[in-house]
Amino acid sequence: MTDNLLEVSGLKMHFPITKGVFKRKVGAVRAVDGIDLAVKKGETLGLVGESGCGKSTTGRLMTRILEPTEGKVLFDGRDVSHVGQAGLRPLRRDVQMIFQDPYSSLNPRHTVGSIISAPLQIQNIPTPNGLKSAVQDLLKLVGLNPEHYNRYPHEFSGGQRQRIGIARALALRPKLIVADEPVSALDVSIQAQVVNLLDDLQREFDLTYVFIAHDLSVVRHISDRVAVMYLGRVVEIADREQLYKNPRHPYTVALMSAVPVPDPARRERAQRNRVLLTGDVPSPINPPSGCRFRTRCWKAQDICATEDPALIPRLEDPASHQTACHFPVTEDEVVAGRRPAGAQA
Amino acid sequence: MSSTTTGTRPFLEVKDLTVRFETDDGIVQAVSNSSFAVERGKTLGIVGESGSGKSVTSLAVLGLHRTRSNAKVAGEIWLDDQELVTATDEDVRKLRGGKMAMIFQDPLSAMHPYYTVGAQIVEGYRVHHKGVSKKEARTRTIDMLARVGIPQPEKRFNEYGHQFSGGMRQRAMIAMALVNDPQLLIADEPTTALDVTVQAQILDLIRDLQDEFGSAVIMITHDLGVVAELADDVLVMYGGKIIERGPAADVFHEPQHPYTWGLLGSMPRLDRDVRDRLTPVKGTPPSLINLPDGCAFHPRCPYAGRNGNRSFTEVPELRGGVHAVACHLPAEEKRRIFHEEVAPNL
Ligand SMILES: Nc1ncnc2c1ncn2[C@@H]1O[C@H](COP(=O)(O)OP(=O)(O)OP(=O)(O)O)[C@@H](O)[C@H]1O
Ligand SMILES: Nc1ncnc2c1ncn2[C@@H]1O[C@H](COP(=O)(O)OP(=O)(O)O)[C@@H](O)[C@H]1O
Ligand code: SF4
Ligand code: SF4
Ligand SMILES: [Mg+2]
Ligand SMILES: [Mg+2]
Numbered sequence: 227m228t229d230n231l232l233e234v235s236g237l238k239m240h241f242p243i244t245k246g247v248f249k250r251k252v253g254a255v256r257a258v259d260g261i262d263l264a265v266k267k268g269e270t271l272g273l274v275g276e277s278g279c280g281k282s283t284t285g286r287l288m289t290r291i292l293e294p295t296e297g298k299v300l301f302d303g304r305d306v307s308h309v310g311q312a313g314l315r316p317l318r319r320d321v322q323m324i325f326q327d328p329y330s331s332l333n334p335r336h337t338v339g340s341i342i343s344a345p346l347q348i349q350n351i352p353t354p355n356g357l358k359s360a361v362q363d364l365l366k367l368v369g370l371n372p373e374h375y376n377r378y379p380h381e382f383s384g385g386q387r388q389r390i391g392i393a394r395a396l397a398l399r400p401k402l403i404v405a406d407e408p409v410s411a412l413d414v415s416i417q418a419q420v421v422n423l424l425d426d427l428q429r430e431f432d433l434t435y436v437f438i439a440h441d442l443s444v445v446r447h448i449s450d451r452v453a454v455m456y457l458g459r460v461v462e463i464a465d466r467e468q469l470y471k472n473p474r475h476p477y478t479v480a481l482m483s484a485v486p487v488p489d490p491a492r493r494e495r496a497q498r499n500r501v502l503l504t505g506d507v508p509s510p511i512n513p514p515s516g517c518r519f520r521t522r523c524w525k526a527q528d529i530c531a532t533e534d535p536a537l538i539p540r541l542e543d544p545a546s547h548q549t550a551c552h553f554p555v556t557e558d559e560v561v562a563g564r565r566p567a568g569a570q571a
Numbered sequence: 572m573s574s575t576t577t578g579t580r581p582f583l584e585v586k587d588l589t590v591r592f593e594t595d596d597g598i599v600q601a602v603s604n605s606s607f608a609v610e611r612g613k614t615l616g617i618v619g620e621s622g623s624g625k626s627v628t629s630l631a632v633l634g635l636h637r638t639r640s641n642a643k644v645a646g647e648i649w650l651d652d653q654e655l656v657t658a659t660d661e662d663v664r665k666l667r668g669g670k671m672a673m674i675f676q677d678p679l680s681a682m683h684p685y686y687t688v689g690a691q692i693v694e695g696y697r698v699h700h701k702g703v704s705k706k707e708a709r710t711r712t713i714d715m716l717a718r719v720g721i722p723q724p725e726k727r728f729n730e731y732g733h734q735f736s737g738g739m740r741q742r743a744m745i746a747m748a749l750v751n752d753p754q755l756l757i758a759d760e761p762t763t764a765l766d767v768t769v770q771a772q773i774l775d776l777i778r779d780l781q782d783e784f785g786s787a788v789i790m791i792t793h794d795l796g797v798v799a800e801l802a803d804d805v806l807v808m809y810g811g812k813i814i815e816r817g818p819a820a821d822v823f824h825e826p827q828h829p830y831t832w833g834l835l836g837s838m839p840r841l842d843r844d845v846r847d848r849l850t851p852v853k854g855t856p857p858s859l860i861n862l863p864d865g866c867a868f869h870p871r872c873p874y875a876g877r878n879g880n881r882s883f884t885e886v887p888e889l890r891g892g893v894h895a896v897a898c899h900l901p902a903e904e905k906r907r908i909f910h911e912e913v914a915p916n917l
Contacts, residue, residue: 276766276767276768277737277766383855385855386855413620413621413793413856414620414793414795414834414837414838414851415620415833415834415837415851415852415856416620416851416855417837417851418836418837418838418849418850418851419851419853421839421849422848422849422851425848440766440767442767442841443838443839443840443841444839446839446841446845447839447845447846447849466845470841480768481767481768482841483771484767484768484770484771485767485796485841486767486770486771486774486794486796486797486799486800487796487799487800487840487841487842488795488796488798488799488823488835488838488840488842489799489823489824489842490799490802490819490820490823490824491820491823491824492842493799493800496800497775497800500771500775502768502771502772502775503768503772504772505722506736506738506739
């Protein structure tokens with residue numbers, strides 16, 4: 227046995243595009259197109275990338291809300307890729323998901339008490355002191371007033387609603403929580419409160435997290451390892467420090483350099499070093515041949531159009547730092563004060 | 572704040588702006604006694620959390636409250652020596668889209684679904700340039716689309732807003748806003764819905780256009796990073812009030828208000844080592860219908876007790892010169908707290 231709680235390999239999710247009354251298949255959205263990832267027990271794995279790159283789809287495959295069109299999902303060593311409702315039952319207890327939009331993910335007609343207790347009832351979990359006290363304990367745990375048991379979601383603020391979602395996810399004492407943009411819709415001060423709460427809960431309950439976000443600063447704060455996604459693929463993965471210090475993939479470099487720095491004194495330097503990507507992300511229906519990033523990459527050469535680069539350690543990197551690029555960015559290229567040679571300003 | 576030494580008015584000067592909305596639930600004190608100024612060629616950043624009054628401030632400058640019967644506006648708004656609060660609807664309408672223009676967070680809502688992007692920009696141009704031919708307006712529009720980085724502008728001219736990607740749509744709206752060479756550009760969360768890579772392109776574009784045309788820009792955002800990138804001066808808003816105002820470098824390097832400290836403490840930042848824990852503001856923002864007595868921030872402020880009970884009873888005025896703060900703590904005490912208690916945790 228490894229210390230991996232979750233493993234996915236060769237994972238693909240192709241959503242069919244159909245046409246006409248006979249729903250003839252005319253193509254597919256390759257939302258996730260060949261991903262290998264392992265999530266270690268107790269760690270937080272961050273998933274970042276631009277809108278539409280397949281982060282949420284990956285999360286929904288990991289939790290088996292979606293069934294993959296290809297590839298495997300192993301949870302605690304057990305293949306759950308295609309198991310049916312009965313086989314999914316233990317997974318529904320051990321794996322929970324938290325969503326971005328605390329407004330739409332809670333049923334407006336149910337009280338907080340019934341929202342949080344629903345998973346306990348569905349899974350027939352015994353509650354020695356009664357359901358109500360179990361729910362109140364959960365409310366306390368996430369920093370909400372246990373007296374508010376009978377209130378409705380609209381009576382809470384965005385941050386408080388996100389706490390309700392977290393309480394619901396915790397009800398079954400899961401092993402893994404996949405959080406899809408859990409703080410993106412929140413104001414900064416509330417966002418920080420929720421990040422701290424997730425941190426505390428992880429320590430207290432030995433939780434493993436997959437944290438999906440487009441905000442690179444939040445992901446860096448919360449993750450032990452980070453995977454960068456582009457067009458349905460992982461293009462780089464590494465320990466947090468390693469990734470942010472030595473980004474290898476041109477896309478990772480561009481993404482990081484685009485983050486505005488909250489320090490006016492560094493403004494000019496940040497702008498000088500910025501790698502501006504041109505054009506839009508290509509369609510996942512027809513991804514480019516070879517390396518998918520080549521249409522926006524300043525380092526692209528002929529081979530990039532024909533050979534799909536493998537996700538492997540590059541240069542002198544440790545085995546844990548893998549990059550899918552034929553011409554990885556070197557330290558010299560990213561040293562402070564200089565834009566990578568050839569990159570567009 | 573940037574102020575001219577010649578004794579004339581700043582290009583945009585807002586004095587004691589107050590905006591209230593009468594609603595069924597009570598009176599919303601959306602903006603209270605706001606004063607600020609922006610010179611040509613300069614950028615003012617307005618930051619604050621949602622509901623703090625940022626958008627209402629900018630809508631008041633544009634005179635958009637005039638269409639809302641429940642809005643009450645008081646104070647003075649001087650744009651290039653013309654007072655706008657007391658101006659006629661007709662005068663304000665002429666300025667809007669001409670001398671002053673706005674870009675929003677959601678460009679689709681600003682675009683008409685049944686008109687092509689090109690037709691809308693042409694229309695906007697001709698409203699403010701009577702007597703210009705359709706052909707001239709078309710040429711001008713295509714130039715603008717090209718100027719904001721839209722590839723194949725002749726082709727894109729004939730497409731609809733929904734056919735554009737998010738970033739392209741935002742560019743088209745910028746082209747629409749800039750077609751009449753506005754001297755004041757108000758951007759309300761223009762990049763909030765965009766990916767960072769696209770955000771960087773749009774911020775770059777706004778910066779370039781400002782360099783080229785010398786417009787005054789008001790950049791509204793909840794992202795302190797965006798403000799640090801663009802703004803010369805900064806307003807921090809809380810509960811409908813300006814609680815800190817000053818040059819960007821001062822506000823970021825020597826912030827003086829406990830709420831500004833909380834905002835900075837809430838942000839993980841790529842330019843610093845990873846902190847063990849974020850140090851956010853506790854609690855939640857106030858309702859503008861029922862603002863707390865005294866300093867509106869007191870229920871969330873860790874220093875509320877330190878100055879007798881004035882925090883609980885007396886609204887602190889925005890005081891100071893170039894760098895002004897609305898807080899009862901003595902200046903010395905604020906400086907000490909920032910350097911000894913706050914800065915080490917940022
Ligand atoms: N049910 C579906 N049917 C068809 N296409 C889909 C479906 N779900 C997702 N997609 C497509 O798959 C791609 C990846 O979507 P996904 O939601 O995983 O992106 P994401 O990385 O989470 O983006 P965001 O940052 O905007 O949340 C997108 O092109 C999306 O439009
Ligand atoms: N037309 C309106 N009628 C009543 N209240 C309004 C109206 N427009 C804005 N408000 C209220 O004014 C306050 C400030 O809003 P706004 O300026 O939009 O905040 P933000 O800082 O998020 O831009 C909020 O409480 C908002 O609900
Ligand atoms: S493989 Fe080629 S195109 Fe792809 S990221 Fe590397 S250099 Fe760029
Ligand atoms: S006036 Fe008092 S409550 Fe308000 S910010 Fe200053 S110390 Fe805090
Ligand atoms: Mg998503
Ligand atoms: Mg707003």
